[in-house]
Amino acid sequence: MTSSPDHLPTMARSSLSDRLAPYGPILILVLLVVFGFLAIPSMSSWLTLTVSGLAMGMMIFIMASGLTLVFGLMDVINFGHGAFVSVGAFVGVSFLLLLQHMTGAPSLLLNLTALLVAIIGAMLATGIMGWAFERVIVKPVYGAHLKQILVTMGGLIVVEQLIIVLWGPEEIYITRPEALKGAITFAGAALEKYRLVAVGIGLVIFLLMRWILRHTKIGLIVRAGVENGEMVEALGYRLRLVFVGVFMAGSALAGLGGVLWGLYQEVITAHMGNEVMILIFIVVIIGGLGSVEGCFIGALLVGLLQNYVAFLEPKVALISNIGLMVAILMWRPMGMIPVVKAK
Amino acid sequence: MADPILTLSGVKTNIAQYHILQGVDLDVPRGQVTMLLGRNGVGKTTTLRSVIGLWRAHEGTILFDGEDITRRPTPAIARMGIGFVPEDMGIFSDLTVEENMTLAAVSGPVDSARLDWLFSVFPPLKTFWKGYAGTLSGGQKQMLCIARAMIEERKLYLIDEPTKGLAPAIISTMARALRELKAQGASILLVEQNFAVARALGDGAAVMDDGRIIWAGAMRELATDKDLQERLMGLSLEAS
Numbered sequence: 345m346t347s348s349p350d351h352l353p354t355m356a357r358s359s360l361s362d363r364l365a366p367y368g369p370i371l372i373l374v375l376l377v378v379f380g381f382l383a384i385p386s387m388s389s390w391l392t393l394t395v396s397g398l399a400m401g402m403m404i405f406i407m408a409s410g411l412t413l414v415f416g417l418m419d420v421i422n423f424g425h426g427a428f429v430s431v432g433a434f435v436g437v438s439f440l441l442l443l444q445h446m447t448g449a450p451s452l453l454l455n456l457t458a459l460l461v462a463i464i465g466a467m468l469a470t471g472i473m474g475w476a477f478e479r480v481i482v483k484p485v486y487g488a489h490l491k492q493i494l495v496t497m498g499g500l501i502v503v504e505q506l507i508i509v510l511w512g513p514e515e516i517y518i519t520r521p522e523a524l525k526g527a528i529t530f531a532g533a534a535l536e537k538y539r540l541v542a543v544g545i546g547l548v549i550f551l552l553m554r555w556i557l558r559h560t561k562i563g564l565i566v567r568a569g570v571e572n573g574e575m576v577e578a579l580g581y582r583l584r585l586v587f588v589g590v591f592m593a594g595s596a597l598a599g600l601g602g603v604l605w606g607l608y609q610e611v612i613t614a615h616m617g618n619e620v621m622i623l624i625f626i627v628v629i630i631g632g633l634g635s636v637e638g639c640f641i642g643a644l645l646v647g648l649l650q651n652y653v654a655f656l657e658p659k660v661a662l663i664s665n666i667g668l669m670v671a672i673l674m675w676r677p678m679g680m681i682p683v684v685k686a687k
Numbered sequence: 688m689a690d691p692i693l694t695l696s697g698v699k700t701n702i703a704q705y706h707i708l709q710g711v712d713l714d715v716p717r718g719q720v721t722m723l724l725g726r727n728g729v730g731k732t733t734t735l736r737s738v739i740g741l742w743r744a745h746e747g748t749i750l751f752d753g754e755d756i757t758r759r760p761t762p763a764i765a766r767m768g769i770g771f772v773p774e775d776m777g778i779f780s781d782l783t784v785e786e787n788m789t790l791a792a793v794s795g796p797v798d799s800a801r802l803d804w805l806f807s808v809f810p811p812l813k814t815f816w817k818g819y820a821g822t823l824s825g826g827q828k829q830m831l832c833i834a835r836a837m838i839e840e841r842k843l844y845l846i847d848e849p850t851k852g853l854a855p856a857i858i859s860t861m862a863r864a865l866r867e868l869k870a871q872g873a874s875i876l877l878v879e880q881n882f883a884v885a886r887a888l889g890d891g892a893a894v895m896d897d898g899r900i901i902w903a904g905a906m907r908e909l910a911t912d913k914d915l916q917e918r919l920m921g922l923s924l925e926a927s
Contacts, residue, residue: 571780575773577760578761578765578771578777579791580766582760
């Protein structure tokens, strides 16, 4: 019997654009940073704005990463994702207020411990809330996009009202932990300590997510499920259960993002999650639905562009991210790193 | 006849407003290859998908290994020992060949001896082990899809048109793989349009038309009776 060919096929050398295509999103990021460097007259201003943009981007990534996986994995459009951001912020800030003796002490260790407690508390609360949200609100509307939009928006409104009931209608102003106040000077630029911490946390979260997705079985199931959930189930994996886990993890990450965002803005409101949702959706769409890497690069693009444009042309800042989304979608209609193809 | 590992009784499946399966009665004997034949659109793929639970049978019963699986969820059915190779292959393009195989090993790590055997059957999988499945050729993707179902021993394999659109050399490889699987005593329900392959592999055959089984018997009988072929399928195996 003839055996199948076991040769390495000879292929024509692909064009430069084809070879560069996988690196396109990273190249855009690099080009944006270079553009900022050339357009902003002062090196110190550029450095400050770049760190600020990266910090903002990292926080948006943390909030958006769960949403992109939820959409990619189960085709669920969750307009209520912002609720987890708000709840995370309120729970986290409540912990920080309880631990004022630690946040007010001039000790980096005590400050970071208090921040860690606040983050863990917020993530636990929003993770559990995510479980309830999925069971009660999302589960009955699987496969019905319009109903998902309506019911998750309804869920968001209910949660916002519950926050007002529990914490009151007023904005809560917060101060950052003592050691995270102020800035350090580097190459003549003032870099806010808190933003550097946010960049560090965002980077750790991204690398951890990437490692889980690339090197664990559960990560394999999630990646495969985003691409073709039906086949994952036919192999014997209970994708619904995986989805609940991803939903909870995504909600917990949104809660973490809420704590960081609240400390970044130094004020929290019941509507803060809803307000940041526009940026989250832009990031999820331009990154490519279901793509964590795309979400990461998209979030950094949004953060950097908003900071650069706000400095160079403040009036344009409001539309800069919408413009970015339009440009990206004209270039790659499925987003920068499209993952969801089989649905 | 060997005792059936799979029995469909009066199975009816609707897809939207279409009544695709209109009462399928079928026995798949244990340790044999049963060919599911028929023209395009008669319900062969729907039958396989109804068995694995991807499309829900709304009437009738499906018994697998003596247990009623009609209402069970797909993952539970698969874990009972059914390997499924869909018509569209269902390859995870963004995963490497290695990751596709690792994922398919549901009960634990990939068994290295079985993997070596699969490499001997499908050498390109070893060559492209670290490559993304999306970059494979059509034949290589089909090899990966079948190898993925074979990475663990299953009681029953549901395979939908594994030779569709493939070059003769690749078809030979597929036939060899299925023959080796058969030699190991596996039960296979195989949808196949290539009659030469069907005749070479099949122990039994069932012919479908209009969402029903209109004939079931020994493949040998069907392969040698031109009148029967003409009557059931409107063509002769000899002509293919």
